[in-house]
Amino acid sequence: MARSPSKETAYVSTLPFWGGVELLRARFVTQRFSRHFHEGFAVGCIEDGAMRFSYRGESVVAARGQVNLVVPGEPHDGHGAEESGWAYRMFYLAPEALMTAARELMPRPNLPHFHAGVLDDPALAAMIDRTHRRLERPETSLMEKETRLLRLLEAWIRRHADEPGSEPRTGSEHRAVHRAREIIEDRFAEDLPLSELAREAGLSPFHLVRVFESRLGITPHAYQTQTRIARARHKLAGDGRVADIAMDCGFADQAHLTRLFKRQIGVTPAKYRKMLQNS
Known part of the structure; x- marks a missing residue:
């Protein structure tokens, strides 16, 4: 008896920066996409099965562990390459998202172009998967989401663009880093976007991340x-509820605080509070 196909599912979420970033996680079995094109870029990784699509006059297959992509204005279709269909994670990006990274990498900051529709690059596929999963989580801050996505775009451009560019130089930019630290410390509880932080510091988001980490x-x-954990440690010396402290310090909830607190301090907030009381 033949095994019945898995149920088809699709989940979409959006991020409010760079003209809008859309995340798609889906499993398709009988789906056949009609021929169409996108206004922006699409890049993703195949998690299971394989997808066949027509691209640049060829019929190509993206299999598990490979990267599939399309550039703006390039017509394509899509369907399962085998009976079980395929599962994938996709990013849909406005052109300005690619330009954000290209301005830092290319001597002439033109919109990057990619010729191939399928990339056999396990490291990039794994990075797409990790980044997509991280960005799906509601507790991940906007600053972290932008940073991780920037690094993914940098890797994609440098490894596979027709004109990959080069490693940008990193200066000290002491004032910019100092200003960024001040803003983070003053507004630690806000879900502060990286783009806003960079604008206040006087650098591009890409450059700020590089010089901040370098310094x-x-x-x-x-x-x-x-910074949020440091503020939480100070508040744990009082008698406020841990759940309230988590919200006051910018964490999504008590579980979010507990996970990150233990990762950095070595004990949970409740255990830390008990240690303070005992001392």
């Missing part, structure tokens, strides 16, 4: 988490 050894979003 301090951690990214702006890691510094934001560190």
Whole structure:
């Protein structure tokens, strides 16, 4: 008896920066996409099965562990390459998202172009998967989401663009880093976008992440988490509820605080409070 196909599912979420970033996670079995094109870029990784699509006059197959992509204005279709269909995670990006990274990498900041529709690059596929999963989580801060997506775009452009560009130079930019630290410390409880932080510091988001990490050894979003935990430690000396402390310090909920607090301090907030009381 033949095994029945898996149920088809699709989940979409959006991020409010760079002209809008759309995340799709889906499993398709009988789906056949009609020929169409996108106004922006699409890039993703195949999690299971394989997808066949017509692209640039060829019929190509993206299989598990590979990257599939299309560039703006390039017509394509899509359907399962085998009976069981395929599952994938996709990013849909406005052109300005690619330009954000291209301005830092290319001597002439033109919109990047990619010729191939399928990339056999396991490392990039794994990075797409990790980034997509992280960005799906509601507790992930906007600053972390932008940072992770920027690094994904940098890797994609440098490894596969027709004109990949080069590693940008990193200066000290002490004032910009100092200003960024001040803003994070003053507004630690806000879900502060990286783009706003960079604008206030006087650098591009891409450049700020690089010089901040070069100088301090951690990214702006890691510094934001560190600052929030420091504030939570101070509040745990009082008698406020841990759930309230979590919300006051910018965490999504008590579980979010507990997970990150233990990762950095080594004990849970409740255990830390008991240690303070016992001392």
